[in-house]
Amino acid sequence: RIQLDDAVMRIFAQRSAAYASNSEIFLFWMVGTSSILLIVAVLFLRNQIRPILRLADAAESFGKGREAPNFRPRGAREVRRAAHAFIEMKSRIERSIEQRTAMLAGVSHDLRTILTRFKLELALIGDSPEVDAMRKDVDEMAGMLEDYLAFARGDSGEQAQPTDMTAALEELRSDAERNGHTATVAFHGLPVVTVKPAAFKRCLANLVSNAARHANTISITGQRDHRYLTVTVDDDGPGIPMNMREEVFKPFLRLDDARNQDEGGTGLGLAITRDIARSHGGDITLGDSPMGGLRAAVRIPV
DSSP, X not given: OEEOSSOEEOOOOOGXXXXXXXXXXXXXXXXXXXXXXXXXXXXXXXXXXXXXXXXXXXXXXXXTTOOOTTOOOOSSHHHHHHHHHHHHHHHHHHHHHHHXXXXXXXHHHHHHHHHHHHHHHHHHHOOOHHHHHHHHHHHHHHHHHHXXXXXXXXXXXXXXXXXXXXXXXXXXXXHHHHXXXXXXXXXXSOOEEEEOHHHHHHXXXXXXXXXXXXXXXXXXXXXXXXXXXXXXXXXXXXXXXXXXXXXXXXXXXXXXXXXXXXTTOOSOHHHHHHHHHHHTTXXXXXXXXXXXXXXXXXXXXX
């Protein structure tokens, strides 16, 4: 109704055509449309992030020395480009390792042939103090050659597989006791871990042999949680000075007074050990042992 000068004007409309807006309806529409947009955004982002996560998993597996099966470039153009770059980098690294391994295999074969010929010639000469000394030198040269090749070759060619760490540590304990040392083993957590069995066993064997060379009692402890496998080797030997605990990992470094070097050795034991640990995505550290000697701890992701 509208009041005019001499009358009242009335306007009629269908009730169904009238619409009254209020805050509840406004909030309902706002929340509804926002929810729909949020769901669409989440689905879109998940489809874009999934290829990035797969690329990260593949890179992490490669860093741990494991294969990344069924990995293919997917996702946005930028993600596919990064995935192709990763695959090419992985191929170049593997090709370089294969070439180095083949070259070292050839060098190893040639040098071992010469050493075998030396041994045969010494056997034909007869027994004498001079010949015995030469035999000792040839054997030492053969051992040094094996150490050099093992360091240069690393653990290439071996595939990671589930390994029972309890059995591996028990075998190390048996070897130490067979050589006249007192050794104990303890393991906590799930014992099956995916590692390169021969390489990782050599990593731990180098630490145990280092401890056995300069100590009487050895304690080997393994622990696995949801993220890492940690193996510690404690002994009651003289230990290594704190300022030299990082230096001893350098290749060919030999310390006269440190217990990590074998007389007549090559100084590659700890270098090989750290190289194997890092090829599994982990590392090795040295510290003080509760037994009074040195503690060597290897930690790798599981």
